[in-house]
Amino acid sequence: MPRKLYLETFGCQMNVLDSELVLGQLRAQGYESVDHRDQADVIIYNTCSVREHAEQKVWSRLGELRERKAAEPNLVIGVIGCMAERDGTNLFKRHPHVDVLCGPGELDKLPSLVHNAVVTGTGAKGERQIALMGNTSRRSSTLSAAEDTLELLDLSRSISPGDEVTQAYVRITRGCNKFCTYCVVPYTRGPEVHRPPANIIEEVKKLTDAGSKEVTLLGQTINHYHYKHGDGRETSFAELLYQIHEAVPDLPRLRFVTSFPRDFSDQALQAMRDCSRICRYLHVPAQHGSDRVLKLMNRGYTSAQYIDFIDRARGYMPDISIASDFIVGFPTETEVEFQQTVELVKRCRFKNSFIFKYSPRPGTIAIDRFEDDVPEEIKRRRNNELLAVQQQVSAQSNAELVGQTLEVMVEGESKLVSRQARSAYPASQVELKWESRQLTDPSPVETQLVGRTRGDQVVCFQGDLSLKGQLLDVQITSAQNLTLFGKLAEATVSQGK
Ligand code: SF4
Known part of the structure; x- marks a missing residue:
């Protein structure tokens, strides 16, 4: 009888894609996925460390499983993704009943970890299966995707009849090199590694043949994509867009997220303008309107440079729709600086913004370097004020679409x-x-x-x-x-x- 697997995903699109690929690999090993954890022999949480709220949910899920694990020692419980990498083996102090721990940079090893835990019964014996990036060779920023066994995870994608593929994700870059001071991603996902264009195109074709109508390319800083071939040639992000557009003519919609405000070339904007099936949409987080705060965040651009990029994008495509992210209440943020964020939202006329109150995250530079000194009630008030301004902007831009x-x-x-x-x-x-x-x-x-x-x-x-x-x-x-x-x-x- 096939073993039953329950996999729950928290966080971003990258995690959704990771879960899909991991599920495919485990299915190929004979696991059957179930909709409720009570039916499962193996329970896996794919976790996110970016917001405290998502972490708390996982803690509470794990707490709920404590008694069941005591009654059913053969039950296998796994934590994968950013929490696993960030917390490491400390996680066992709080939840000793977890059997498998696997960081997002080691997911190609997950099938064997689960196999060991299930088949050899290490879970029942209290032994753990652990794969964390730590100091492995994947830390090297010179590592190419071709040498990376993680590439095999993306290449392993299998599409079975009945799979929902109308909207699908394809990764083009793993990891991030930016080290924004409030963010754990560079530590949990490692340095940027860019996938070979041929593999990306092959995957987009495969999905389109299976019925995908919209493929979203994923990368933490997607416009940084550049692939160095063995013969020294380089494929830029703009070239990749042109190549996919040409090689997969039956795909009606191609999107990409998330863009970083710096290093977005004119060529990439021209590709968006020239290729009719690339959606004219950018998600390009600004995070703040004050240059001093942007510097504390280590974002590497000023608000003037951000505005310049938005103007450039609209210069090429006046109808482009742009979304952003903001953090309010970053340490030492003054009222004047907060108002600079408000002005940025009004100036850039975003379609929508994801607005978050700053909360210090373990494992980040900011938690060690800056005191979380903006009182909660001020954070809340600034959050609501920015939200109200964004809603006015969104209402205006939506009103312009009536009749179209x-x-x-x-x-x-x-x-x-x-x-x-x-x-x-x-x-x-x-x-x-x-x-x-x-x-x-x-x-x-x-x-x-x-x-x-x-x-x-x-x-x-x-x-x-x-x-x-x-x-x-x-x-x-x-x-x-x-x-x-x-x-x-x-x-x-x-x-x-
Ligand atoms: S660009 Fe900054 S915020 Fe985005 S993933 Fe990288 S470090 Fe995190």
Whole structure:
């Protein structure tokens, strides 16, 4: 009988992709994935250390499993991802019933770790299976993807009939070299390693052949992508975009996240402008409007340089949609400096911003170097003020879209979570959370659908659930701060697009 596996993912798109790949490898070894951990023989949490909230959820999940592990010693519990790497074996002090620990830079080893824990019963004997990046050779920034066994994890991607691939992620770069003072990623994911263009293109083709309509390329600082070939030639990020666009003509939408405000070449902007199937959308975190605070954050640019990039992008593509991230209440932030962030949001007219109150994260430079000296109530007030300004900006830019017909990728039934439920999400989160329901009932049901435009705007409209996964033209009839509302365009209805 196949062993049952439950895998829960926290954090960013990179973790979602890692989970998908790990799941594929474990399935190939005979594991069957289940929807509830009570049914599982192996329980794995793929974790995130960027926000305290996500870590707390994992701590509480692990605490809930303590009694079950005592009653079922053969149960295997694994923690993978950034918390595993950041906390290391300290994690066992709090949760000695965890059997497997694997950092995000070592995930290619996970199948054998799980195999050891399950088959040899090391979990039951109290022995642990551990793979952390620590000081392994992957720390070397000269390491090429071709020499990296982690590349095999990405290449192992298998698509089975019934897998949901309409929207898919493809990694192009691992790790980060920026060392922003508030961030753990360079320590948990290691230095930047760029994947060979041929492997990336092959993966995008494979997904498109299997039915993907939108592929999002992933990298922590994606515009840094550059691959050095054995013969000395280099492929830049712009060249990679052109190559994918040309090599995979059947893919309707190509996106990428996350961009770093520096080192974004004109050539990459030209590629976005020239290639009709690349979505004109950028997620480019500014983090702050004050040059002094940006320096404390070690971001490596000034607000003037950030604005210059935004203006350059809009110079090439006046209709581009841009989203950003901000931290309020960074140590020593003054009221005047906070107002510089407010001015930046007004000046740059972001589609939306993800706004977070600073909280010191273990393992970062900032926690050691700076006192967390902005009182909580001031952080909260600044957070709400910035949120209100962003909402005004979003409402204005959304209003400009009323009357237009936009292509929408239908994600499923829209179900705006109730105000009560929404309060469970970080208060600063600008984006509303939507839930998509899988199509289980084949009969057409007129319902409220939700989807996204090429510019990543959320659109709601009436339609039947069988439209999930399709690209449709929707005429925008009204707008709110965060959502557009519309109806299926006439041509779409008549052509049954
Ligand atoms: S660019 Fe900065 S914030 Fe982004 S992953 Fe790298 S260190 Fe973290």
